[in-house]
Amino acid sequence: MQEFLEFTLGGIAIGMIYAAIALSLVLIWRGTRVLNYSQGGMAMFTTYVAWVVISHTGNYWLGFVLALASGLVLGAILERTVVRPTEGKSPLNSVIVTIGLLIFLEGLAGIIYGGQYRSFPVAFSLKGLKLGGVALGISTSDLFTAGAVLAAALALALVFRYTAVGLRLRATAFRPDVARLLGVRIGRVLTLGWALAGLFGALAGVLVTPTTFLYPNSMDSIFVLGFTAAVIGGLDSPVGAVTGGVLLGVVLSYAGGYLGSDLVLVYGLVVLALVLMVRPTGLFSAAAARRV
């Protein structure tokens, strides 16, 4: 029982990281129908920004905020410079461009910061929390991770639901042609989508890196699991992204805890296969039976 509680809470905490990556992928997919393979690379790069700021100023929060801000800017710049020209071409072109971006960002990080593993600080204590003498298996830092992603996701939901910008984002994702006819500046909205995605990726990077160390490929496996989470949840659904992330985190935590951690990725594949066999477009996609 004790173990079960620990695995569950720990799984939720790491699942929120996958959720943040998944959210960033969903934001881009909904708006531009692009699978952004460079998301992990972008997150890694912004985490380096945070690392530089923190190691120079000693101020974690300054680094945290600057990482998020640089995520916003990086997302917007990349969309405008290299992703926009692939619009209207075969979707695989944008896939290869984002793969190229990933490779470029990883190389660039290696050039600027070197390939060695760097430790990255945490905002809060890593000491395990206890509730009435029962160890919970999570720390204040994990609570912060989960809280930060949840808060960001909630803020995103509020923006989507209650603001004019959110309405434009939704309209563009739903019917770009009609949105354009009604005066939405589609180009700006797409850039905004990428910027927001960059922000969520940056958030995930800063939150997860204390456990993985920082190096040019540090976000690769996190990206794969975040992608998996997005696919599980349904790439069109932000709610699905969060659900998929938490589900994947918890299941992998159980699998790692009870069955051993060597085959965690295989269990991830099994979860993904099971979900997709039942629902080929993820848990939360608008159910659309293919009419054949």
Added chain:
Amino acid sequence: MTLLRHLAIAIIVALVLAGVSIQLGGYRDYQMAEVAAYVTAVAGLTLLLGLSGQISVGNGAFMAVGSYGGALLMLHLNWPLEFVFLAATVIAAAGGAVFGIAAARLRGPYLAGATLMLAVALPTLADQYAGVFGGDQGLSTSITTPAFLGATFPPTRWLAWVTCACALITLVLLANLGRSRIGRSWRAVRDDEVAAALSGLNVARLQILAFVVSAACAGLGGVLLAVVTGIVAPGAYTLTLSIGLLTAAVVGGLGSLLGAVWGSLVLVLVPTYLTNVAASHGLSGAASSSVPIAAYGVVLIVVMLAFPAGIQGGLRRLFGPAAPAAAVPFNALRRRRPATEHEEEGLHEKTT
């Protein structure tokens, strides 16, 4: 007729390649063998992407299946090389069938996600069952040059000959397959699944078949690469490999077998070239290993933006007749948005 023409071309190319490999030194022969192994794998993938319109980010996994299967047969049963190659192809094809059946309902990004996960998950099994698969050290798959070529025959040249022969056979078979009824059916499925199904094509079966073919090619490519490098180890079957295959197929030019050759050349030669350039400019330490990586990323982006239809498409545009054959339509990746009720009504009114 097509078969004869393809065979004739293949024989001419084989003779040219043999001549070239004799002129080349050991290292170039090795690179040639490497390119041929990648061509085999990429050709299958380009068929999957370009003809049947499915995506796979995980063909590296099938390469792993083929190479481990081949290595085990080589080590434990001492099968001759040609049977090992054949068996590796069949084993990988079986793997492709299993995955293809499981993934038959998946489209676009969902298929991409599933294959991506397959690519990263499968190689971890090699570590887990180290007794069978040799763990991190892997299995040795080096081959010896046959005696009839003489003791002084360079081993790398033999490798180049073996791999190029396999690659050419694969290309001939795929070229014919692409022009056969099956190839045409794939194109129909790619362009419009619903229309293809209405015309009596079994969409699911065709898509599974495409997966089987691409996995078979990947398996053969995998065992070829294993023979070239002399070892099968999980470290070779990373996400980088799978992504590299996808990159080669798209950069070369989707659906074009010649494109698979261009893509494989880019995949093998460009990183080596960039590393050499970096080294000759006196870069050292972290920069010497990172500059080529960053430059390769830039190459991918630039090629994709400059030649949206890949290198083969670009060449066709530059030198070929003014045929509009440039961009391969690739609708299947974009998930078809279901028509709303309103739209369906509109359609109905128009037809009645």
